[in-house]
Amino acid sequence: MSRDLAVFNVARAPDGALTMEGVRLIDVAREFGTPCYVYSQAALMAAFHGLDRALRTARAGRPYLICYAVKANSNLSILSLFASLGAGFDIVSGGELRRVLAAGGDARKVVFSGLGKTADEMALALEAGIKCFNVESEPELERLNGVAGRLGVRAPVSLRVNPDVDAKTHPYISTGLKNNKFGVAFERARDVYARAATMPHIDVIGVDCHIGSQLTDTAPLTEAMGKIVALADELAAAGIPLHHVCPGGGIGITYRDEAPIDLAAYASALQAALGERDVELLLEPGRVLVGNAGVLLTRVEYVKPSTAKNFTVVDAAMNDLIRPSLYQAHHEVLNAGESSAAPLDCDVVGPVCESADVLAYNRRVSAREGDILALLSAGAYGFVMASNYNSRPRAAEVLISAGVPRVVRKRESFDDLIAHERV
Ligand code: LLP
Secondary structure: OOOOHHHHOOEEOOOOOEEEOOEEHHHHHHHHOOOEEEEEHHHHHHHHHHHHHHHHHHHOOOOEEEEEEHHHOOOHHHHHHHHHOOOEEEEOOHHHHHHHHHOOOOHHHEEEOOOOOOHHHHHHHHHHOOOEEEEOOHHHHHHHHHHHHHHOOOEEEEEEEEOOOOOOOOHHHEOOOOOOOOOEEHHHHHHHHHHHHHOOOEEEEEEEOOOEOOEOOOHHHHHHHHHHHHHHHHHHHOOOOOOEEEOOOOEOOOOOOOOOOOHHHHHHHHHHHHOOOOOEEEEOOOHHHHHHHEEEEEEEEEEEOOOOOOEEEEOOOOOOOOHHHHHOOOOOEEEOOOOOOOOEEEEEEOOOOOOOOEEEEEEEEOOOOOOEEEEOOOOOOOHHHOOOHHHOOOOEEEEEEOOEEEEEEOOOOHHHHHOOOOO
16 A cells, blocks of 8 residues: 555554554554554544534634534543543434443533434433434424423424435445435425424424435535525524534545545535524534544464465454445555565455455455554444454454553453353
């Protein structure tokens, strides 16, 4: 790979060792074992500040709030870091709400997305006093009205509308098209708002959408923004003024050679859509804040040449990082040390008993047994999507802060694996 490593928040030391915040990743692997997720606090902060600066400039004193999408990486240390920077949070479950609160996040800055909220989750969020529910259907609205009524409170609500915009990303992470399970159809939105406005325990406060993830072109995002701002205008004219507008998350990152989104241009496009309207702008970014701030370290178990195809077999697998198997996602693979091994054209595969257990297809890798490889851009949708398939304990998570690596989640043990089982 010839590209600048800086976008991945790693660098090569003069002796060839791959470093993050000046820390040699082979030392991290030696100290904490593999597979191991490693995050850079400096990179997390830089990502947050980069987006925050773009919004602050574009909004020029008008209100906005970055609600970090917890699903991208919900480690408590990361939530606590973003909370300390003033972030709000976008959650999709009671579990994520509890994590935000455990990490010291402010419930009043939490928006609750997701199309299957249970009555218990609604009650938990109402009791915590969250900022807003992003309601995704009419039956959900009815249920929320009922739960809020039983608790004697009013639920702040924003409808997640489906603007029918093609995000042009992988179909599994595209969410804004008509045939999708998410959101209220755009044509229905006015009627649903009108109904919501009459409900005794609902306060209509906003409009929300989210069209997909890993978008590398902002045109669909700004098109969707235009649609929801126009809807907000119509609602205001109909006597339902909104306090906030949210175009969701979706900002893509560099995995291979994608040009990064120009955040300043994106923020000013959003501002251009809003103009002088007196509303708060909310965003729900996940990946862009954490994706390039993390790597997954794995050790080479075997180099397995074969007639049709060569394989580098590593100790991480699809249970640790499922993105390549599930979305044909690309993660760069680098030897974390300096390898004198001859380059081999191969697939980098894990030990799980599935042909789909491939972490990287058709790469040229120089590695010997025992070498440490780094899979880059693994900070988003990495550990959070890990499972125990094949009875594999989940990896450790390490956060480097001010040049010091610390465990922020212990590697699971065999006892953890069977803790909830009974014979
Ligand atoms: N808001 C809502 C309502 C969402 O559903 C999502 C992501 C986000 C915000 C954050 O999107 P982001 O800024 O991270 O693109 N596991 C997939 C990505 C799934 C995204 C699901 N929703 C992956 O590994 O690519």
